[in-house]
Amino acid sequence: xxxxxxxxxxxxxxxxxxxxxxxxxxxxxxxxxxxxxxxxxxxxxxxxxxxxxxxxxxxxxxxxxxxxxxxxxxxxxxxxxxxxxxxxxxxxxxxxxxxxxxxxxxxxxxxxxxxxxxxxxxxxxxxxxxxxxxxxxxxxxxxxxxxxxxxxxxxxxxxxxxxxxxxxxxxxxxxxxxxxxxxxxxxxxxxxxxxxxxxxxxxxxxxxxxxxxxxxxxxxxxxxxxxxxxxxxxxxxxxxxxxxxxxxxxxxxxxxxxxxxxxxxxxxxxxxxxxxxxxxxxxxxxxxxxxxxxxxxxxxxxxxxxxxxxxxxxxxxxxxxxxxxxxxxxxxxxxxxxxxxxxxxxxxxxxxxxxxxxxxxxxxxxxxxxxxxxxxxxxxxxxxxxxxxxxxxxxxxxxxxxxxxxxxxxxxxxxxxxxxxxxxxxxxxxxxxxxxxxxxxx
Amino acid sequence: xxxxxxxxxxxxxxxxxxxxxxxxxxxxxxxxxxxxxxxxxxxxxxxxxxxxxxxxxxxxxxxx
Numbered sequence: 001x002x003x004x005x006x007x008x009x010x011x012x013x014x015x016x017x018x019x020x021x022x023x024x025x026x027x028x029x030x031x032x033x034x035x036x037x038x039x040x041x042x043x044x045x046x047x048x049x050x051x052x053x054x055x056x057x058x059x060x061x062x063x064x065x066x067x068x069x070x071x072x073x074x075x076x077x078x079x080x081x082x083x084x085x086x087x088x089x090x091x092x093x094x095x096x097x098x099x100x101x102x103x104x105x106x107x108x109x110x111x112x113x114x115x116x117x118x119x120x121x122x123x124x125x126x127x128x129x130x131x132x133x134x135x136x137x138x139x140x141x142x143x144x145x146x147x148x149x150x151x152x153x154x155x156x157x158x159x160x161x162x163x164x165x166x167x168x169x170x171x172x173x174x175x176x177x178x179x180x181x182x183x184x185x186x187x188x189x190x191x192x193x194x195x196x197x198x199x200x201x202x203x204x205x206x207x208x209x210x211x212x213x214x215x216x217x218x219x220x221x222x223x224x225x226x227x228x229x230x231x232x233x234x235x236x237x238x239x240x241x242x243x244x245x246x247x248x249x250x251x252x253x254x255x256x257x258x259x260x261x262x263x264x265x266x267x268x269x270x271x272x273x274x275x276x277x278x279x280x281x282x283x284x285x286x287x288x289x290x291x292x293x294x295x296x297x298x299x300x301x302x303x304x305x306x307x308x309x310x311x312x313x314x315x316x317x318x319x320x321x322x323x324x325x326x327x328x329x330x331x332x333x334x335x336x337x338x339x340x341x342x343x344x345x346x347x348x349x350x351x352x353x354x355x356x357x358x359x360x361x362x363x364x365x366x367x368x369x370x371x372x373x374x375x376x377x378x379x380x381x382x383x384x385x386x387x388x389x390x391x392x393x394x395x396x397x398x399x400x401x402x403x404x405x406x407x408x409x410x411x412x413x414x415x416x417x418x419x420x421x422x423x424x425x426x427x428x429x430x431x432x433x434x435x436x437x438x439x440x441x442x
Numbered sequence: 443x444x445x446x447x448x449x450x451x452x453x454x455x456x457x458x459x460x461x462x463x464x465x466x467x468x469x470x471x472x473x474x475x476x477x478x479x480x481x482x483x484x485x486x487x488x489x490x491x492x493x494x495x496x497x498x499x500x501x502x503x504x505x506x
Binding site: 021025049067298305333335378 | 453454455456457459460468469470472473491492495496498500
């Protein structure tokens, strides 16, 4: 690999997929300078999507969720500083302070701190109430479920639906509650979400949809149930709160960097001179959509990292991906390319297979343009249909709306505290941009 | 370059085919990835590395 010019040092704040992939892409592109990766968790980089599925179910031991082997990490020639959260950043000197008292400086700083799950009021002091974002969260929830029989999942987004499916498969009595009429209705629209509701019901998940949570009920410091606004109490000895996540920017307060539902960046993923953002925390200007966009999904972390690394090394690439996420619930494997409009005038057409056979591809259009495709147990055909999306994607006048995430803690469920939706849709206009996601040369 | 694909890990996302369609395909029935060429030429190497990076199941490994 040819050595390339670049900064003398790069400090990546965040040791999950986005941070790790940025570090790897830098090395792959020939960067030979100093590379430091700072992480708040004690674990070596691991993958989050399996946490709500294979790790929670016990099908995988936790080490199988590792993103890379120790040998591969050693080969990166990067210094990993773990279990030490960043607590402040001075953009002028690009100096990061950490909880343990370290002061770290990078000629370039990459912000990859991800997102934090939202909580319900009163959750913190109540035993038996869980969130799911980290490996430790998943192991705590798994241990909690082992000694419990009645689980209530609060949140009807992808994470809540996955947790409900996994817990039911393990034999728990499971109730799923959320404000929408069906699981993932806010992401998939009524046609597919209703089918998903059928699947959950057939497997014995009790659905209490269309209601809002008033409070957690507890006794002697332990949760006993979830009280809905209509007065009904859903009894529980364990509760999972999956009501979305907020970008982890608290440590940047006072830095003067632009914070608004994420670290705000230009189309090059640059927040300020020498400061970039990548992954769930990054809210970047999307030239194609003509607005600010923040994506919480696993594929975005890897793809955006590649562009960020190239730009750090002197390229000038904009980033405008075709979003992709997937979810596995019971026997249903869903794959979503692009964005799915869920409002009433969206056009959803089954273009391959059929709903009754539970093997199909649905095409989502709005205002005559294809914005997304969804596959249900039809992966190859779904990916082939992605091409129709690309044809729209390259159209300079295309519009779209965002889908949320398939990452634990990065859910699209509403914020029950304030009543507004997480992952607010970007302000969209007929922007001047266009073109496919830029594929940097190596 | 030598490419390895672990079909047991594959979750049929098809992201590898999107990244490097000369090297990967998917089975029609379940979408599981298939390796078309385990020793791709140099001009496909970067696409293959990208495929390994974006694979959500970490099912692709590359030996340089």
